Structure formats: C-alpha cells, structure tokens
Amino acid sequence: MTEPLLEVTDVVKHFPIRSGIVIEREVGQVRAVDGVSLTLNEGETLGLVGESGCGKSTLCRTILQLTPPTSGSVRFLGRELVGLSRRELRPLRRQMQMIFQDPYASLNPRKRIGQIVGDPMDLHGLASGAELKRRVQDLLDRVGLRPEHYNRFPHEFSGGQRQRIGIARALALQPKLIVADEPVSALDVSVQAQIVNLLKDLQAEFGLSYLFVAHDLGVVRHVSDRVAVMYLGKVVESSGTDDLYERPVHPYSNALLSAVPIPDPRRNEARERVVLEGDVPSPSNPPSGCRFHTRCPWGTEICATDEPALVSYTTGHAAACHHPRNVEHLPV
DSSP states (O other), X not given: XXXXXXXXXXXXXXXXXXXXSSSOEEEEEEEEEEEEEEXXXXXXXXXXXXXXXXXXXXXXXXXXXXXXXXXXXXXXXXXXXXXXXXXXXXHHHTTEEEEOSOTTTSSOTTSOHHHHHHHHHHHTTSOOHHHHHHHHHHHHHHTTXXXXXXXXXXXXXXXXXXXXXXXXXXXXXXXXXXXXXXXXXXXXXHHHHHHHHHHHHHHHHHTOEEEEEOSOHHHHHHHOSEEEEEETTEEEEEEEHHHHHHSOOSHHHHHHHHTSOOSSHXXXXXXXXXXXXXXXXXTTSOOSSSTTTTTOTTOOHHHHHSOOOOEXXXXXXXXXXXXXXXXXXXXX
C-alpha cells in the first residue's frame, strides 16, 4: 500500500484559560482537539462532520500549522510538519492550501482580486508580469468568474463569487491538498450546489485531495469518499460514506443522521428519530468516560467511567462506543 498523503496521529490542541488583571495565571484549558487521528489518501475526499464547537475548524488549522498543536504528529507527503520553522514550512505550503469558512472575512478588502489570487504565485516565484496576469485570469475563468474581474475589489462581489475567489486563490499554487473549512455554509442553497459541483470538477481535473468540513450531511455525502464524525474534540466514528449513512455505529452518528430530512414523506414519518437531550458540554470541562454519555439514549454506568477506544469492525467502521449500533460483526 502507498503511504497516505496526510497522516494525523493523536493531535491535541488545548487553549489556556487565563484570569487576573495585574498578574495573569492559567486557571484551566479549552480542550478544542483532544487526540484526533485520521488519514487522507491522494485523490480522496474525507468529510469531517459534527456540531458547532466540536473542534473541526481548530483541527483544520492545526493540520496546516496555522495554529501549532499542543502535541501529536502531522505528516504530509511523508514529512513531519510539527516543529518545523516558518522557513522550513514555506516550500510545503505550496502543496497544501485552505478555503476558509467566511468568504467575506477571508479576502483583504484593500486588495484587488488580481493581487489576492496572484500574490501567492509571485511570492513563490511561479510567474510575474504579463504571465502572472494571464494565469490569474485563467484561474478566474476556471472557477466561473470573468477575466475583467481581475481589477475589482472584494466588496463588489456576492457571497458565492467571493467563495469562488477563495477557491481560485487556493488553486493558485497547484496544491495536492485543499482543506475546505465549511466552504458552502455561508451561501444560499443554489450557490452551494454550484460550489460543490465546481470542487468536484476541479478535483477530477487537478487530482486534488480534500479535507471537507461541513454541517450539511447531504453535502458531505455528495462529495466524500469517507466520513469522520467529531464530538467534543474527538473522532467518535469513521467509515466509508455509504456505510456510515446506511448503518451508523455510534449513537451520536445515529442522532445526526436521524435529523436529515428524507424527500419521501412516508419514509420520513416511519423512521426512528433520535432526539438528543441537553446541550453540548463545555470543552473546558468535558465529561468523564465517554464524552457523549450525558446525552446518549443508550448510555450506561460504564459509559460514565470508562472512555471507549476507537475500535475497528469487520464492516469497515471504526467507532468509539461501549454500546455500538447496527453492528453484527465482531471487532477486527
């Protein structure tokens, strides 16, 4: 087997909570990401889903070393990224780019689109002058914009157009990996479909690999080869996309999927709904044992005391649960 393009092992990111005016002291930690492991192969799309505040965006930034991890390992193209200096990371940045969640805040309002998309090429010495302008205009055309948009400012575009600009900027250096942090969450439904189809077309054209973060489970199913489910800083289940949607193992995955509407009214009415009670616990004080046990309909005493390991099953799933659902086969 070939080595994964991206390999994340036991990544932890804690943010200190400080108190005091004259003398600050650390009084706690926000455990945003707490021991996440995942792999991404070349040409593959890995979907990452979970409720707001579960650590998805922090994990994305940590993988790209925009935020250094507290501990753990991130290997890209076989090279360890954690601990590298900015100078050592710079050549690797060409191969890994990010599409940010907010198309309004991720573009510099004082720069024209030609500068926003073209600066990465200029900084890395890939093009300059007339050749740079030609390549930027070609990129704009590929993402569905017009060449004359080259001299406009971000405020002159709609939300969907701004997200296309962000995609063009991510493609400027011809990367192997694109981390898409909820690239369609701020867009209306019709524009979402356009952006998702654009990303799929670009993946086929350039052989890209995506780490695709989204709340919309329908979008994730459409674009992903595999899906990882996060809850309160941990991955609680991962599997192939069709397997997860047809036979979710973790109770949290069951709850997420039961909230997705089905177009057939009779099937939608007949299916079993999993209604979660209470709110997501604070990441600064997570529950003991299984972090989901305070909201789990099937939780027992062992769930409150023993943290379950992420176990692989012969069905192809991996889940961290003492009481897995839809499992007829023993763990591997």
